[in-house]
Amino acid sequence: MKEYNIEILKDAAHRLLFDMPTEQYETLLKEFDVIIAQMKVLGENPLIDQYEPMVFPFECKTSYLREDIPGEPLDREEALKNAHNKTGGQIKLPKVVI
Amino acid sequence: MNYRNLSINELHELLVKKEVTPLELAKEAIRLAKEDKNNAFEYIMEKEALEIASKLTVPEANNPLWGIPFVIKDNFSTKDVPTTASSNILSGYVPLYDATVMTKLLEAHAVPIGKTTLDELAMGGTGTTGHLGTTFNPHDKSHTRYVGGSSCGSAAATAAGIVPFALGSDTGDSTRKPASFAGLVGFKPTWSRISRFGLFPFTPSLDTVGIFSRNVKDSAYVLNVLAGRDEKDSTSSTKPVEDYTSLVGKSIKGLRIGVVKEILDTLKDKNAIDAFNKSLEGFKEKGAIVNYVHIPTEILSSLLPTYFVLSCAEATSNNACLDGIKYGPYYDGKTYEEVMMNARTKGFSELIKRRFVFGSYALMSENKNELFIRAQKNRRRIVEAVNKAFEECDVIYTPAAPSVAPKFTDSSDRLSDEYLIADNHLVLGNFAGLPSITVPIALINELPYGANLMTKAFEEKELFMFASVLEDISGLKNLVAKEDK
Numbered sequence: 001m002k003e004y005n006i007e008i009l010k011d012a013a014h015r016l017l018f019d020m021p022t023e024q025y026e027t028l029l030k031e032f033d034v035i036i037a038q039m040k041v042l043g044e045n046p047l048i049d050q051y052e053p054m055v056f057p058f059e060c061k062t063s064y065l066r067e068d069i070p071g072e073p074l075d076r077e078e079a080l081k082n083a084h085n086k087t088g089g090q091i092k093l094p095k096v097v098i
Numbered sequence: 099m100n101y102r103n104l105s106i107n108e109l110h111e112l113l114v115k116k117e118v119t120p121l122e123l124a125k126e127a128i129r130l131a132k133e134d135k136n137n138a139f140e141y142i143m144e145k146e147a148l149e150i151a152s153k154l155t156v157p158e159a160n161n162p163l164w165g166i167p168f169v170i171k172d173n174f175s176t177k178d179v180p181t182t183a184s185s186n187i188l189s190g191y192v193p194l195y196d197a198t199v200m201t202k203l204l205e206a207h208a209v210p211i212g213k214t215t216l217d218e219l220a221m222g223g224t225g226t227t228g229h230l231g232t233t234f235n236p237h238d239k240s241h242t243r244y245v246g247g248s249s250c251g252s253a254a255a256t257a258a259g260i261v262p263f264a265l266g267s268d269t270g271d272s273t274r275k276p277a278s279f280a281g282l283v284g285f286k287p288t289w290s291r292i293s294r295f296g297l298f299p300f301t302p303s304l305d306t307v308g309i310f311s312r313n314v315k316d317s318a319y320v321l322n323v324l325a326g327r328d329e330k331d332s333t334s335s336t337k338p339v340e341d342y343t344s345l346v347g348k349s350i351k352g353l354r355i356g357v358v359k360e361i362l363d364t365l366k367d368k369n370a371i372d373a374f375n376k377s378l379e380g381f382k383e384k385g386a387i388v389n390y391v392h393i394p395t396e397i398l399s400s401l402l403p404t405y406f407v408l409s410c411a412e413a414t415s416n417n418a419c420l421d422g423i424k425y426g427p428y429y430d431g432k433t434y435e436e437v438m439m440n441a442r443t444k445g446f447s448e449l450i451k452r453r454f455v456f457g458s459y460a461l462m463s464e465n466k467n468e469l470f471i472r473a474q475k476n477r478r479r480i481v482e483a484v485n486k487a488f489e490e491c492d493v494i495y496t497p498a499a500p501s502v503a504p505k506f507t508d509s510s511d512r513l514s515d516e517y518l519i520a521d522n523h524l525v526l527g528n529f530a531g532l533p534s535i536t537v538p539i540a541l542i543n544e545l546p547y548g549a550n551l552m553t554k555a556f557e558e559k560e561l562f563m564f565a566s567v568l569e570d571i572s573g574l575k576n577l578v579a580k581e582d583k
Contacts (some may be wrong), residue, residue: 053474057531
């Protein structure tokens with residue numbers, strides 16, 4: 001397992017596109033200690049690997065396609081309603097290519 | 099007339115006899131919502147509710163929800179009504195569509211009164227982490243006790259008698275634990291029984307819609323409307339919908355109640371133990387057979403870390419869309435990454451960020467096998483243990499919480515069995531996807547305390563039958579907190 005320390009946690013937070021004050025990383029580090037220790041104890045149980053990972057509690061597959069029902073799409077004004085920064089009918093962001 | 103303590107059925111009779119109108123009920127619920135002192139509301143839908151209620155003029159005798167006011171947790175999309183999931187990252191967001199459960203309730207002519215507070219993004223169990231601050235327990239006028247979460251506002255509004263039922267959501271115990279603290283019936287269905295279209299995803303492999311009410315039959319009425327396949331949710335079940343009220347009040351003579359010995363053994367509070375044991379005697383008097391069934395303590399102790407890993411990992415991924423660009427407050431930056439960084443840094447609280455970082459760590463390629471996949475394997479082991487317990491019983495019966503609602507100043511040993519098991523075992527129902535319901539069983543020093551029942555998948559009818567008998571044993575039906583002065 002990858003080692004964890006404040007720098008690793010900061011890197012993970014930055015990849016998730018947010019930051020936290022240093023003291024919050026310290027709190028997080030303590031939480032990591034507890035959970036990682038509990039998960040390691042679990043890993044020491046040789047029976048665990050006999051089980052297949054469970055994603056959903058039971059099979060609930062949809063094996064057909066929905067009927068196509070014609071309908072009105074969102075108009076542009078509606079689609080942009082919740083965006084704060086927009087121009088010319090599009091969401092405006094800082095330039096990607098400078 | 100005071101409508102605060104009336105059930106759906108009682109209100110329905112008054113509505114059909116035209117002794118009250120939907121508009122009068124809506125006005126009264128809005129008045130109570132405005133006077134709410136428990137921080138239950140994100141948004142009161144006054145204009146919307148009055149408009150809907152004023153159109154309801156011809157009573158529908160066969161529709162128990164006609165004209166009945168309700169509230170809905172603010173993590174359900176509601177068209178043209180602000181929806182924040184109690185997070186600053188969504189401040190000002192107004193959805194363009196209704197969640198399927200909202201559509202169904204509107205089609206049943208129930209009347210939405212407001213959107214309720216929650217722990218931010220439904221991640222939490224205290225009712226203290228939403229962006230509007232702490233939601234209080236209506237049964238504790240000193241405002242020193244938790245109401246529980248994450249569906250804190252829905253629990254508080256129902257317990258205060260503002261509405262007879264409310265929708266919450268339940269990923270770990272977010273409907274069933276607050277129900278215990280607030281003296282309510284709190285129900286989660288079989289995973290896939292109710293559509294989740296329009297419910298903000300937290301941990302989709304565990305998430306369900308939840309229902310709060312003040313008696314068992316009312317929850318069954320609401321499930322009758324909400325259950326069923328939804329083409330907008332490919333995980334919703336195609337299994338036929340039943341009449342979930344049909345076994346309410348029926349005899350449970352000869353049926354087997356399974357008490358998980360290892361869970362009961364972690365309960366330390368004497369009043370809670372006495373209340374639970376008294377209810378067991380009640381079940382015996384009703385002709386049920388009480389069997390002690392077993393789920394190994396070692397498996398029960400692994401519930402919380404397993405839940406933590408799975409929920410954080412799924413939540414990290416599901417909330418990546420909250421970027422401050424398409425919706426939510428916009429913060430300027432030189433690049434689009436900086437815009438997102440600013441929005442997410444300011445928009446999420448500390449708790450949420452910590453959970454996301456842990457989830458991201460659990461999904462890193464170097465860690466995935468030892469954390470995320472191991473948790474998924476352990477989930478299967480847990481579910482097999484639950485299914486094995488069902489070989490010896492028809493329903494699993496446990497205390498819903500270690501005690502009555504704790505005080506904000508109380509602390510617990512996070513590594514103790516009482517915390518790991520007694521306080522967190524309700525997640526068994528989410529891991530296994532089973533229907534589960536909390537019912538009040540005692541008032542301890544005037545504070546409610548509940549117990550939980552769980553049946554096999556899609557046995558909601560049977561679950562309501564057991565729950566109605568428990569309600570009969572305790573005599574605690576239609577509990578409402580005393581009015582604020």
